[in-house]
């Protein structure tokens with residue numbers, strides 16, 4: 001690890017999901033406090049790897065997203081006094097800045113009956129803007145605005161630590177973020193701690209060349225983080241980092257925000273619908289009656305609960321065409337069994 | 350680049366409000382065209398005639414061009430001038446109308462390249478031919494980026510006949526490969542517009558009705574040797590609804606202008622290298638669909654529109670146990686599973702060989718969604734009092750705002766904020782200039798609103 005690298009971490013801080021994740025009825029519970037201490041150890045390791053490594057941490061809270069820590073901002077006042085001789089100064093600054101901003105935000109959360117969806121999109125786009133500015137600043141080599149970051153920004157990457165299920169209304173913004181990450185050559189890694197597999201984050205990791213790892217043992221988080229996510233992508237090619245098993249390319253329909261595997265697509269604007277509609281709600285194009293009748297006839301029967309039929313048996317004719325296609329995860333043992341592909345939507349949480 | 354130019358002709362049918370925006374926009378564009386370094390003719394080619402005089406033709410241009418327009422500021426630095434130029438160009442781009450325009454995004458295009466001896470002229474450096482190949486490659490790459498489900502075929506004109514260089518393909522690599530081998534495309538003989546158009550027309554005749562058909566001709570010659578009456582060919586193209594756009598490298602020919610005008614395409618004569626590229630690249634954004642008059646109910650009946658059933662597959666990694674694919678019957682690890690019948694195919698987009706379902710990768714579709722839901726333009730913040738979030742930092746990148754306004758003369762009139770702050774009209778968060786441009790050009794998603 002000779003070259004400095006930039007890491008942006010997006011931490012999912014959904015209170016209800018963390019409550020569920022920490023419940024002792026889980027086989028391997030991971031309470032928020034344990035999670036934070038493991039995460040801090042990982043972040044410390046990142047800045048310790050190279051003096052010039054940069055770091056920014058975003059929190060995705062219900063309905064908003066905030067910057068928790070950034071190595072580009074000046075060291076706050078309270079750390080200018082005499083240091084604790086037993087701690088390394090940068091660690092101390094990082095840890096207390098993070099913890100202070102998290103506790104501030106968590107206390108400010110109101111006890112709402114209905115928790116608004118977490119601001120994952122906001123956190124993702126903010127980290128992209130941050131990386132964009134860092135790369136701009138380095139390309140013009142003008143350290144404008146007191147940015148004390150490094151001059152070059154190689155291998156920027158974003159690590160998303162997620163516990164919440166997919167928010168299907170954020171399908172388009174997430175896809176847009178993925179494409180801009182591709183343009184900026186940013187790698188998106190995903191560490192899924194809890195909850196159902198995330199279709200969108202799987203696609204994000206796949207399309208940007210990152211790793212998507214679903215933790216079988218959330219309580220062993222630190223080990224996963226240091227083994228898989230600490231080395232920058234360039235180094236990772238030489239290591240045997242667990243790769244993604246399957247990528248689920250399902251999309252969210254525009255009408256009900258269901259996640260569908262077979263959709264009806266408007267030929268004019270490419271909007272996706274979960275059932276044949278007479279008029280496109282996006283571009284207001286009317287579709288021919290003939291098409292509607294044809295599609296209604298050929299539509300997969302009863303879209304809602306399409307028999308949770310057992311997937312593995314290779315009995316049906318088409319199934320036998322793909323001899324021995326794996327239904328369960330293989331190899332590395334790090335990937336959790338994926339939910340049945342036959343369900344049309346993710347299990348409700 | 351947003352397709353503000355291509356859409357003009359059809360957008361006024363859409364709504365009256367668009368018209369005023371566009372008129373105003375066109376005026377500002379003209380007023381500012383002088384400030385641009387390159388000779389870019391943004392106005393209609395016909396109107397642009399008078400302006401063309403101010404800009405150098407390729408053969409009379411001196412070597413200094415791009416740095417002509419840059420002036421030093423008081424401190425003798427060029428930095429400010431350059432950045433101002435870039436910022437202005439970018440901000441103007443943001444003034445394009447925010448309304449979603451109907452586009453026929455499943456496009457089919459035949460690129461017709463002139464391979465006649467006139468392409469060896471050196472008025473464009475190094476030669477017209479080499480420049481054309483270079484720009485054609487860039488064009489293809491960019492075109493596929495913006496039209497992910499489209500297909501491109503390539504036809505050449507030389508020796509008095511049309512020559513099929515590349516079949517219609519949706520894979521950018523295939524198309525790039527067929528125009529990458531320079532020695533196979535060596536110019537010779539005379540071009541034939543009619544033969545080439547007929548060849549292109551026949552290669553698009555089988556296409557389904559909902560796809561758009563376009564022809565882009567790069568034409569360097571001043572003659573065309575045709576076997577028959579080219580006006581008959583033109584009639585056929587109008588009937589088949591093929592748009593013909595021509596970028597001429599030599600001069601305007603009446604037949605070329607007519608081909609474009611009658612089919613609803615664009616015609617332009619390139620004055621120099623930069624202008625050539627601009628003309629070509631203006632053809633990349635999807636053309637606004639010929640909007641039919643809006644009926645009272647708000648619905649639009651469009652005979653070319655259709656609803657298509659598509660499946661979104663699961664991708665298998667190359668670590669999965671090998672199995673036979675249904676398309677080639679080969680033993681392979683990686684592949685895509687049809688969501689309906691679970692057959693394994695090698696590549697998407699394709700039609701499933703077993704159940705006939707059209708299988709596309711959903712990210713392919715999603716690439717074009719920012720056209721449908723653009724981010725509203727941010728408003729420049731002119732005074733510090735009016736903002737509810739009086740942050741000292743950019744909401745997106747957390748860069749501190751400059752405390753004292755940078756006084757650049759003349760910028761305030763062009764939608765630039767003297768304070769370097771821009772506010773989202775929906776979430777009222779404030780962003781810096783860099784992020785403003787980045788969000789509208791690349792991310793297409795406001796970090797404050799999260800959509």
Ligand SMILES: [Zn+2]
Pocket residue numbers: 253254255256257258273274275
């Ligand atoms: Zn729906």
Ligand SMILES: [Zn+2]
Pocket residue numbers: 266267268269270271280281282283284285
């Ligand atoms: Zn539509």
Ligand SMILES: [Zn+2]
Pocket residue numbers: 674675676677678679694695
């Ligand atoms: Zn195959």
Ligand SMILES: [Zn+2]
Pocket residue numbers: 687688689690691692701702703704705706
């Ligand atoms: Zn199938």
Ligand SMILES: [Zn+2]
Pocket residue numbers: 129133743744745746747748780781782783784785
């Ligand atoms: Zn910013």
Ligand SMILES: [Zn+2]
Pocket residue numbers: 773774775776777778795796797798799
């Ligand atoms: Zn906003």
